[in-house]
Amino acid sequence: MSWMVWTMPTAIFFSSIAAMLAGMTIWEILSPTIERKGFLPIATTRGDRLFIGLLSAAFIHLGVIGFTALSIWIALAVSAVWLLVLMRWG
Amino acid sequence: MAEITLKGLAHSYEKTPKGASDYAIRQMDHVWHQGGAYALLGPSGCGKSTLLNIISGLLEPSEGDVLFDGQRVNELPPEERNIAQVFQFPVIYDTMTVFDNLAFPLRNMSTPEYRVKPKVLEVADILELTPLLNRKAKNLTADEKQKVSMGRGLVRDDVTAILFDEPLTVIDPQLKWKLRRKLKEIHERFNITMIYVTHDQLEASTFADKIAVMYEGQVVQFGTPRELFERPAHTFVGYFIGSPGMNFMAVEFRDNQVMFGSQPLPVNEAMERAVADASNSVEITSNNIKLGIRPEFIAISSSPSADSVPIQVTSVQDLGTYSLLTFKLNEQTFKARLPEGHSPVGETAFARFDDAHVALYIDEYLVEAGHE
Amino acid sequence: MNNKVPNNRAWLLVLPMLVLVAFSAIIPLMTVVNYSVQDVLGPNARFFTGTEWFQSMLNDDALQAAFLRQISFSLIILAIQIPLGIGIALIMPKRGWQASAVLILITLPLLIPWNVVGSIWQIFTRGDIGLMGWGLRELGIEYNITRNAGDAWATIILMDVWHWTPLVAMLCYSGLRSIPEAYYQAARIDRASKWAVFRYIQLPKLTNVLVIAVLLRFMHSFMIYAEPFVLTGGGPGSATTFLSQSLTTMAVGQQDLGPSAAFSLIYFLVILLVSWVFYTTIMNMQKDKPPHGGA
Amino acid sequence: MSYKLENSQRGEKYNTIFSKISPAQRRNRNARSRWRSRLLLGLYLVLMILPIYWLLNMSLQTNSEILGSMTLWPQNLTFDNYIGIFTNSSWYMGYVNSMLYVAMNMLITICVALPAAYAFSRYTFIGDKHLFFWLLTNLMAPPAVFLLPYFQLYYSVGLFDTHIAVALAHCLFNIPLAIWILEGFMSSVPKEIDETAYIDGYSFPRFFVKIFIPMIRSGIGVTLFFLFMFSWVELLLARTLTATDAQPIGMIMTRTSTASGIDWGTLAAAGVLTIIPGILVVYFVRNHIAKGFALGRT
Structure with a gap:
């Protein structure tokens, strides 16, 4: 994985995007959007x-x-x- | 104004038709009178739509002539025939409003706008499209679309005939009835010749004064709904009109009797003579002699009488106002219609065919027994 | 037909595809993002640079010029290919062996590898051995794609028209073929002129495929690389250097990973925005279909 | 209000029925417009074929003839260029490599795209629309963006310079394309078919293979055509991910320029040979192609 040259800011960036997607999915399951x-x-x-x-x-x-x-x-x-x-x- | 005559008309989609089966329309003569409401009835593939397209000019017939008021119009394209046609699936111009759709044929003839408007409003009023005039045609329901395409035929002053090619196929059942009445109303108002293609006998008989029944590229009978029911001129008409259709028995004349297989049939003298003549005739080589009787004219009883035949009852279906009885005679299935309140019958019963309504068919065509 | 069933287990059907595409799309994308904030000098030598690359890329004159060239190129070829494609579709035979033959011939340029397309045109336009270059010279026309920027542009546009108009034509052709015969018949009975038939029947029915055509053509023209690279090498000067080529030169040629990654991301965001606008438009157009009724 | 039209008015209109143009004139006019469009189409086709013809022409000439004088057709017909390609394994292996990864890509793509397209055409699920859009953006992603990470990714998993690497890389744009086309075709198959099959006791896999796939046969054919097309013509990724063992023909072609100049004849012959598989494929799907090009969306 070292060739992907991760840095802290980009790691935080992608984690927050992933967290947002996960959060949206859970929200969607709990109360579907209209x-x-x-x-x-x-x-x-x-x-x-x-x-x-x-x-x-x-x-x-x-x-x-x-x-x-x-x-x-x-x-x-x-x-x-x-x-x-x-x-x-x- | 326009009497449409088909003279010696035949059409084939092949370039060099070999036999009768290559013809979509077999040689025929027919006259549609001005102002009539006609239906062209037949199963799919019998050539109804072909015939309609020949009349409207979308197709040029390979043989024979199409005459409008005695003038030959074979080569005249549809745009010059003063005919309107409504298709099975509503044809509308999606991007235009309902108003523009209705005005389209007029504008194509460069009618001045001050004459377009009143005409469109008038037609919209008749078809109850006024509230929709400013809507985009794309968003209409199927029946509204079909009304718009009818309206395009009506706006033109010069239209002398409107042809309908199964126009109600895509319409909901309850709206079908309404639209059909609208058509009838328009017919009475405008005195336009209307030819209505359908495979639904109910639709044909409620709309038309006279019905032409087509079978294998030919008009086998042209008459009022009543005539079609009572005196089917061809076995196909008997079978196609009425529900259920006519019962047929292939008969021959043997031992001085009219025989249906092993079963002698009690028929009146005229009929007996006719069958005997036909059987002995040298002209009839196919030996295709049939008797036809409508289910309505078969009387069923539990006890035998002089002119009845024994039958095996297979089933009785109660259809509310009448019952439908299926029985077997000489291994062939028959249908009979019993009036409401008819006494129940057992497995074996007796059937009597009403003499006046037994019809004789030689080579599938009706022969009047008394007149030979 | 349109009422789909809510069913989250459908994800299982999508999963294999998702794994494959994600492998090819997301991991490289993440890497590009990582590159874009660093100066990578070697396996163990890299420095965090923050937003520096983005800033320099956004203000790079050469890239801005390449971007403008790219936009003008895309607009020019759209303006030529769309009407031309519609025109060809209209005159293509509808049935019979001629239809098959024309179909096969027309699709031919689409099936040639892109760099071979470049080679074909490079040969074709050479003054010494190419038919077109030689022909023009014989006619006394000054024509040299390695020296004259105008000639190079004209040739690249001609090549792209040659290469991609078939796609537009085929899309329109199949759009036209799906118009039921009854529409033409009704139009004849309504006495519509040829122009009216085109304006009110054919064109409206073509809008769906035309949106697809514009979308595909825009996207492909935006990433055009191999053909102009082989044909002109971006020259003369940088007259025909388009975005993809600038990018590739930077990333592969000069090994400037950071800047080229930042530039890629900007490029990608622009593409994303444009495709989103297109996609939403298509989706909304499809929604406009009658809410009830219809066959 | 009465809608009855004045009879006189109708009569007057009716006189327009027979117009001034005679049938013969009209037929002439139609024939003329038909010929005009034939002519235009012919002209376009000729202009279109010309560059390809020129390539073919050159491939059948010797280098000295190519460079010597301008000849519109080969004066000394020679097949040496082709023979040279077919007898040199480093040349013809290029074709084998290209074919191999294109075939692998078609197989992988169609296998994963079929169920996914079915899911999109029949069900709604969380995030379906966004997933679909994301897929389409991959169709538009310029490969140039991904070149270096691709190289490193495939290098690190040990797939560099293998056919499967190119096949997998081409999935990036081919899978979304396949799903997009197949979804269109599948949506035009009525849902009732599925329901009837389930009622008849078909399990999902059996229904899918036995009933559904045969129903969208032509759609699958067209999809395969597009997959072939885009995998065959793409070279940027294929070039980056290969070195010697799996190098595509398009790359090998660049070898024709040597110190002693460019071997035009061989270059042209190799170019002609890259066109032939395309002709074969389009010939096989010619009857479905017209419908398929609208991507199932008309």
Whole structure:
């Protein structure tokens, strides 16, 4: 496995993604999601909103890293807030 | 306005048809009068749709002529025949609204918009499509779609005949009835010739004034529903019309009697003579002589009478307003219809065939026993 | 037909496939992510660099230029191939041996290995031994793909049109074949012109396959590598260096693992976004089908 | 309100029935438009074939003729280039290698894709839509991204330079593609078939093999065609994962450029030979291909 050159941040990153997927699965088993229409232009399920949230978080990070001098932690915070908003009202 | 005449018409999908079996339509002559409501009835594969497509011009017949008011239109394409056709599966233009769908044929003829609108509204009103006019046609239900495709035929002022190719196949049963009534209503209002293809005898007889029954590429009988029921001109009509269909017995004339296998049949004198003539005739080589009787005209009783034959009862089915009795005679299965409240019968019983309703078929075609 | 049964045991049927695809997709992806935050110099020499690579890649002029070239290339070939493919599908024979023969001929370019496609065109366009290059020179047209960027572009586009239009044409052809005859018959009876038949019957029925065609063509054109590499080697200069080639040069040629990994991830995110938009559009289009009724 | 139309109005309209165009004129016009489309199609086909013809032409010439003068067809027909390929094991083994990993990939892919496609077409399960989308993204993943990790992954599990390595690597895009196509075909088979079979006492595996697979035969044929196509034409991964023992023909072709220049004749002959398997495959599925190209989605 050494050729995969793991680092602590990436390990944390993938673990949290895995944890999120596991959490979503358990949540889904306990209370199945219902497709609904929020402020997004399409009807979405919980999983869809998580995906949209993660994808937009990736682009937020890229934007902050590439085109501003802001700290990456700001991007992370903005993404987290955006993800929550999306999950609740999207 | 348009009397549609088929003269010596025949059609084959093969380039060089060899025998009769290569023909989808065998040589036929037929006249559809202006303003009639006709049904073309027959099993699948008998050539109904082929015939319809020849009339509408989608197919060019390989032999014979199609005449509209005496003028030959064989080569005329459908767009110039002033005919509308409604297909088995509703054909609608998905991306257009219902209004645009109905206006489509008019706009194709570059009708000015001020004339399109009232016409479309009128037709939509008749077909009860007004509330849907602004909806996308794609999202309609099957019956609404079928009404739209009918409407496209009705908007054109010049349409002289509408052809229906099993238009109710995809419609729910309870809506079928409603749509059929609508068709009837439209027919009365517009005085348009309508030809309705179906394999459902009930549909045919509720819609049409006259029914043409097709069998193996030929119209074997053309008549009112009543005529088809009472005097089937061909064994196929007897078998196809009525439920259950006619019973047939292959008979011969032997020992001065009409014999059904080993069973002598008591028939009236005229019939006996006709069967005797047929049996002795040199022209009838196939020896194909049949007697037909509808289940409705077989009387069953527990005791024998002078003109009855003994039978073995196989089963009795109670169908509410009547019972259906299955019996065996000379190893052949027969059906008889017993009126409500008929006294029960045992395993052996006696059947009497109503003389007036026994029909004689030679080579599958009806022969009037008294008139020979 | 559309009412599927909820059944989580269906996962068992998906599992073998999942293991195989995950092996080929997820482990390499994780590795790429790991690379992207480090400077890997050797088996035991690596340094954590954080987001540095991402920052430099996003601001790399050469890559931005390659990205713009890539986008223009994809848009140009879509603009040519989609209408051309529809046109060819419309004039292809519908039945008989001619239909089979045309089908086989048309699909031919699709079945040629991509670098052979490059070779074929490289030979074909050479001034000394290629028919096209020689022909153009005989006609007195200045044509040289190793010197003139315009010629190189035109040739690559021509090659891609030659190579991939058959896919669009075949998709449209099978879309057209699925239109029931009754639609054409009804249109004749309604006196629709040829244009009206195309506009209101054929085109609407083609939307489904066209979305697939656009999606596949966009994605494939975005990762085009072997053909231009063989044909022009990215030149003249970097006039025809597309994204995949920049990436491969960086990762394999220069062994710059960190930057190329970061760049791959950016590239991948863009692809992901585009495919998600397309996919959602397709899915929503299919949902628009009548909620009840229909056969 | 009365809907009865004025008879006079109808009569007037009715006169349009016989238009000004005679049947002969119309037939002419139809024939002309048919010929025009034949001509356009022919033109396209000729332009399309031309580069391939040129390759064939060169493969039948000697290098001196290729480089010497421009000839539209071989003046001195020679099969030396082909003979050279078929008598040199390092050449023809390239074909064997390519065929081998393509066949392995088709087998593996179809085996795992069939049950998975069935699951997608018949059931809903947690995460089904997202899983499906994830699969499709693999179809779009540029292989360039994965080259190095692939090399290391297969090297570390000891599969480097084997046929199975390429076959497994091609699963990355072929499995999603197969599932996508098969799902379309399977969804067009009514669910009632499954239910009837279960009522008749079929177990799932028996039903799947005996009833369901025969029903989507043409779909499977078309899928195999696509699997062949994409595995056969892909070279970036195949090149990265092989060195000598399993090297694909496309790679061996690059050897034609030597210090003394490029051996054009052999290059062309090798190129022609890479086209032939494709022609054979498309010939076998020609009757299903028209339907299959819509990926079961029309």
